[in-house]
Amino acid sequence: MSFGIIVPLIIAGTAAVALMRKTDVYSSLTSGIGDGLRVVLRIFPALVALLSAYAMLRASGALDALTHALSPVFAFLGVPPEMAGLVLIRPLSGSGALAVGSDLINTHGPDSMIGRASAIMLGSTETTFYTIAVYFGAAKIKRTRYAIPAALTAEFIGIVAACAITKLLFY
Amino acid sequence: MAMAWIWTIMVLVSLVFGVINGTIDAVGTAALEGAKSAVTLCLGIGGAICLWSGIMEVMRCSGLVAGLTRFLRHPLTALFPTAAKKPGALDALSLNVSANFLGLGNAATPAGIRAATLLKGEAQWANDDLCTLVVLNTASIQLIPATVCAVRAAAGAKNAFDILPAVWVTSILSVAAGLLTARFLRRIWRH
Numbered sequence: 001m002s003f004g005i006i007v008p009l010i011i012a013g014t015a016a017v018a019l020m021r022k023t024d025v026y027s028s029l030t031s032g033i034g035d036g037l038r039v040v041l042r043i044f045p046a047l048v049a050l051l052s053a054y055a056m057l058r059a060s061g062a063l064d065a066l067t068h069a070l071s072p073v074f075a076f077l078g079v080p081p082e083m084a085g086l087v088l089i090r091p092l093s094g095s096g097a098l099a100v101g102s103d104l105i106n107t108h109g110p111d112s113m114i115g116r117a118s119a120i121m122l123g124s125t126e127t128t129f130y131t132i133a134v135y136f137g138a139a140k141i142k143r144t145r146y147a148i149p150a151a152l153t154a155e156f157i158g159i160v161a162a163c164a165i166t167k168l169l170f171y
Numbered sequence: 172m173a174m175a176w177i178w179t180i181m182v183l184v185s186l187v188f189g190v191i192n193g194t195i196d197a198v199g200t201a202a203l204e205g206a207k208s209a210v211t212l213c214l215g216i217g218g219a220i221c222l223w224s225g226i227m228e229v230m231r232c233s234g235l236v237a238g239l240t241r242f243l244r245h246p247l248t249a250l251f252p253t254a255a256k257k258p259g260a261l262d263a264l265s266l267n268v269s270a271n272f273l274g275l276g277n278a279a280t281p282a283g284i285r286a287a288t289l290l291k292g293e294a295q296w297a298n299d300d301l302c303t304l305v306v307l308n309t310a311s312i313q314l315i316p317a318t319v320c321a322v323r324a325a326a327g328a329k330n331a332f333d334i335l336p337a338v339w340v341t342s343i344l345s346v347a348a349g350l351l352t353a354r355f356l357r358r359i360w361r362h
Contacts, residue, residue, distance in 0.1 A: 007315065007332050014226055018233030025229055032228025035277075036221030040213055047209040053178055055205025056185035059197040065188065093174060102212050102322045110328035119323050120334050123316030124341035128309040129173070134280065135305055136297065139287040143296035146356035147305045154310035154349025161344045165337045 046095035054085070054100055079163045080114050086121065091128040091155055098122065116170055121162040128155045215325030216318060223317035227275050236278075239269040250307075250350075251300045253290070260289040264304065274313050283308055299357050306349040312342045 018025045057063045063085060071081035079087065086104060089096040101122045108114040128151045136144055189195035230236050243265040247254065254260040263286035270279035283304065290300045297305075316338055324331035 003333065003335055004330060006335060010315065011226055014229050014233070014235065017235060018229045021233045023229065023233040025233075028229045028232040029225040032225035032231075033221040035228065036224025037217070039224060039277075040217040040220055044209070044213050047212060048206050049178060051209040051212070052202045052205035053181035053185070055201040055208070056189075056198050057181055059201030060185040060188035060194050061192040062184045062188035089177075092177060096177070098318065098322070099209070099212075101319070102216075102326075103208070105322055106208075106326050110323040110326040110331070115323075115326070115328075116334060116337075119319045120337045120341055122319040122322075123313065123334065123338040124311060124345060126309045126311040131309045132305055135283060135287045135308065138284040139291045139301070141287075141291065141295065141297050141301065145297045145302060146353060146360040147297050147302040150302060150306050150349050150353040150356060151309040153352040154306055154345045157348035158310060158341055158345030161341045162337070165340055169337050 043095055043098070046093075047099055050093070050096045050099040051103070054096075054103060057085075077160050077163075078167070079159060080117065082108070082114055083118060083121070083163075086118055087159055090121065090125055090159070091152070092130070094127040094130065097127065113166060113171060117163045117166040120166055121159055124162060125155055125158040128152060212322070212325070216321035219321030219324060220318060223274070223315070223321075227273060230273060231275070231278070236266075236269055236273060236275070239272070240265045243269055250303055251290070253298070253300050254286075257289050257292070260286055263289060267304075268307065268312075271308065272312055272314055274315060274317055279308075299353075302353050302357070303350065306353050307346065310342065310346040310349045312346055313338070 015025050018028070054063075066088075067081045067084050070084045074081040074084060074087075083104065086097060086100045089100050101118045104118040105115045108118075110116070110119070132144065132148060132151060135141075136147070185198050186195075189198035240262070244261055247261065247265050247268065251261070251264060254264055263282050266282040267279050267286050270276075270282060287301060287304055290298065290304065292298075315332075315335070320331045320334070323334070
């Protein structure tokens with residue numbers, strides 16, 4: 001696809017513009033890469049904890065039971081039932097969603113329908129409850145009014161649209 | 172504390188289902204296998220997260236983020252009618268949105284919290300602009316979702332970035348749905 005140019009263009013374009021504006025491109029780059037390493041170290045403990053618990057759920061057969069129980073609802077929405085775990089954890093935990101999503105991408109293959117839909121869902125939705133807690137907690141808001149239903153509608157549409165658009169564009 | 176509950180429920184349910192289904196031996200092994208796959212995942216995506224974080228830092232140092240922030244100020248006044256009257260709120264808002272757009276989570280959250288505090292004023296309830304801010308932040312609009320593309324690349328995708336147009340369309344639909352719902356609910360949900 002011609003969209004392949006986007007990322008190389010962003011990388012090269014950023015470097016060229018930055019150099020023209022007399023930024024020390026290379027030292028900014030390496031210092032940012034160092035910050036990235038701290039991000040990786042910060043998410044690592046959560047990934048170990050959540051991937052262990054998720055693997056236990058799957059091995060015990062609980063995940064199959066959940067998938068089976070929810071499959072009528074998911075089939076109605078056009079979401080593959082295998083994605084039940086991802087849909088449930090997505091609004092609650094960012095690391096959890098990354099753990100479950102990467103498991104789906106690896107199990108079903110990155111270019112499969114489920115792999116792609118999971119990746120698109122991860123890329124276009126957020127950890128709704130966590131975000132609401134952080135923002136309203138910091139601003140000391142007691143009554144959140146319609147913020148939660150509106151944000152959950154966005155999340156719901158994101159989940160359903162991710163699967164619909166995957167089918168539309170790739171299959 | 173929410174995560175404490177989620178994690179404990181996950182392992183307790185695994186224990187119960189393992190005993191009932193007779194899969195308990197596999198459950199113990201799976202715990203260790205899961206931990207191992209977390210290391211594989213981090214090694215697989217760590218380099219890409221670092222590289223992208225480096226590109227973001229170049230964007231920040233060269234003033235590209237500041238440029239986008241200035242550019243977004245005007246359109247954002249349409250979404251946040253009261254922000255212009257509150258000193259500093261519009262700057263914090265546009266920094267929050269542009270940092271989210273570029274995937275700079277570390278810059279987006281403090282700016283968003285500053286915007287939320289400034290938008291709130293004296294009230295203890297969420298006004299319409301504050302609800303809009305939360306909807307914008309819970310429905311991520313991101314140019315390049317670098318982490319998930321890194322997961323795809325590590326899993327051997329033919330083109331890790333071929334999901335980008337689908338991600339953009341999905342994000343726009345999701346944000347639009349959130350904003351429309353907010354617009355509808357604000358009429359019936361008085362404070």
